[in-house]
Amino acid sequence: MTDGPAIDARDLTRRFGGFVAVDRITFDVRAGEVFGFLGANGAGKTTAIRMLTGLLAPSSGTARVAGHDVLTEAERVKRAIGYMSQRFSLYEDLTVRENIALYGGIYDLDDRAIRERTDRMLHRLGLEQEADAFVRAIPLGWRQKLAFSVALLHEPRIVFLDEPTSGVDPITRRQFWELIYEAAAAGTTVLVTTHYMDEAEYCDRISIMVAGRIGALGTPGELKQQYGVPTIDDLFVRLARPGA
């Protein structure tokens, strides 16, 4: 464990044939920060996240995540991080309890740790009564909160959230953000992508990717001042579609 940045990317690049999906991006994410990783569909966010989570080798450049190199220490990176996306997080045909046990097993937790953490999690989420319900039978908002907690089950230093609130109503989205704040207050670093620009305002810092590069980086307040726009939504539209 080091005191360095949670994520430190230097000239990180990924090409697919002649197409440069991620083009020399350099940024860091501080420990305990909530970092919003924004960009239009196709701007390169997903490719960058796949590299930062050790799932895709960079073409050039480097990135260290939780102090480990994503290329040479990919397996250590995977153990140090949690990951959640809207789509592929929980198994709908397993119960709530079975999902938690499955992920606990994947991360090498012993039975006792799994039992203890399961009870704690169910209690905290108020899901004790749903413990033996199939995940497909509980509402989407609760599934997402469960998925987030499962991503934190092995107590990772950093959690990657890929559009965690996509398609969710305003109340559930805010409940989800309170979980993010809570995790960050407890020291977990959070990197989150979203298409809701009001959520971008909730982040400590944000970056906006445009055509494979980082087009803007800073606190929401700094960026709005720098570009003279009232909201991040306005900034996003200006950067993501120049001339639009």
Next chain:
Amino acid sequence: MSAAPAVDAERIEKRFGATVALAGLTFHVDAGELFGFVGPDGGGKTTLFRILATLMLPDGGRARVLGADVVADLWSLRPRIGYMPGRFSLYPDLSVRENLGFFASVFGTTIEHERGRIAPIYSQLEPFADRRAGALSGGMKQKLALCCALVHRPEILFLDEPTTGVDAVSRREFWDLLGELKRGGLTIVVSTPYMDEATRCDRVALIQRGRLLAVDTPARIAASFDRPLLAVHVADRYRALLALRDAPRAQAVYPFGESLRYADSRADVGVDAAAADVRAWLASHGISDARVEPATPTVEDVFIARMGAPAAHEPSAGGSDHR
């Protein structure tokens, strides 16, 4: 344009086993209107859209779309309706042109014949005409789905969360297209989880647990907020949020863009008095940098006020998503 409503629904009911998905909905949509449904997941939006699009039978009540009964007149009505389901439902292995051509042929027409109607959208898709639909970006997929829903010249469109998962710029472009279609006289019924989109509708219905809580223009819904509402600007938002939750007069406290929103529980207290209370409460909790000012209520604030408390603490109350 006829004076008859485009949608006329009376006490529509639908149950799935013990779950009541729709508990007797009565509303109408005027011809040429852009009408939005907003509500939590599992609130009944998708079930309602399926019934109105003649894809599911109601258990009770009746609905007329374009003057035709959605059950009795099913076959004459269906070609007059365009429906875009919430889940991407085109053929990912067919190209853009093949998908569109297929949907045109189902309704006995061709892309060329319908070019005039679909031109504003198809012109954006044409550069990718030979690309597989599965390889399109999220925004382009939705434009193609809209194009496929329009290719047979329907008189009304039902769009179930057409912009979910689509980036902010593509969403704007999509809604600009809807505005253009509306100006061309089309009636559009749309559901969305995005409150900024709800405000682009002529009228909005708030739906929760199969019931309508409000049906009105966005401006009148926003104006119906009847308590002091404050914006709290503070450096440590999470700490302030937790502190304000415990404030004796707090009805709801939630993040809202760059600030926190604080809704007071008292209808009979002025906004300045409420603001003074909030400042004092924060100061007594060691938070002295807060700027507290009156906030203008939005549709989103009303949504949270009306739907917030009960659903939040009952995991099973929302029912399952029937997609």
